[in-house]
Amino acid sequence: MSPTIFVVAATGTLGKALALDLRKIGWNVHATVRNPTSPAAKELANAGVKLFPGDWDNEKALRDGMIGCDGLFLNLMPSFTDWKADVRQGKTIIDIARASGIKQLVHSTGIIDMVDDFEPGSLVAVLLNNKKLVEDAARAADFDAYTILRPAAFMANWLGAKLVMCPGLVENGIFETAYKPDTVLPLVDEHDVAAFSIAAFKDPTRFDGQEIAVASEARTVEEILQLLSQASGRQLKAQYLPDEEISEKAKENIFLPGQLASRKMFRFFDIDDMAKWGIPLHTFPEFLERERASVEQTYNQRQ
């Protein structure tokens, strides 16, 4: 019998990649969804994912969904209106998983050590600290095996709705940013995080207790914009803000402090070390080629 994995946030970037990749290898996937009629939920259902309507505060939906599951992929999205939600929801999901007899956890989180790069009490600092609290709960839950994955910046951040984080880039081709031209960003393809998750579920002994910062490759901001320009056929450029203008501009663009902190994000990753896991990883050009319909939709149909 194929194993069954409960995937949290299966309609999101990371969760959907994993759910679909698990189905491709014939494993069973259970997931809760807030809206069973959304395009992402329908795609999951068509791929054979068993859906349980409900959100992360719906304990009955979570309990029903976890019946018969062997593994839990925990991947939360913070709430920007209720800063305590993800800790509460994460602990609830972990508790229900343990009570349901789920034996293995793969938890995708974030680069929590970046917290020191943000102003204490700021939104990002609170959200990163919340991720740390959920990680602590995951370790303490005493699953037979647990693995923590800390993904780099998603390649998918440069497509679709996630471009809200780069105001101006799609509208006028100019990305006003706190990055420097030579800022090196560790990037990750969501299917590579899925591949690490599947490897962990397949080999719990090897992955038990591992906490892995997962990056597919690294690119400078200039390289990223060049590759996006080539892929989209549009001339995309960055306008690099002088340091002294960033705090004033941040009053209008809430993503600038994150970019400022991410100038040093690369130090948390060891790209060369990734090869030791023996998991094939994707480059940014490969990602853009695979996602060319979305590149076209993002950069050429919204003008």
Ligand SMILES: NC(=O)c1ccc[n+]([C@@H]2O[C@H](COP(=O)([O-])OP(=O)(O)OC[C@H]3O[C@@H](n4cnc5c(N)ncnc54)[C@H](OP(=O)(O)O)[C@@H]3O)[C@@H](O)[C@H]2O)c1
């Ligand atoms: N973007 C990055 O570069 C990056 C890097 C490292 C880590 N991360 C972390 O990765 C995580 C996942 O990000 P993502 O980009 O995959 O997410 P995403 O594409 O924005 O999707 C969010 C998912 O969470 C679900 N969701 C949100 N609130 C919910 C609630 N209260 N109850 C049930 N479902 C809820 C959404 O469901 P609906 O479909 O119903 O909306 C959706 O499935 C986040 O914690 C993020 O911080 C992101």
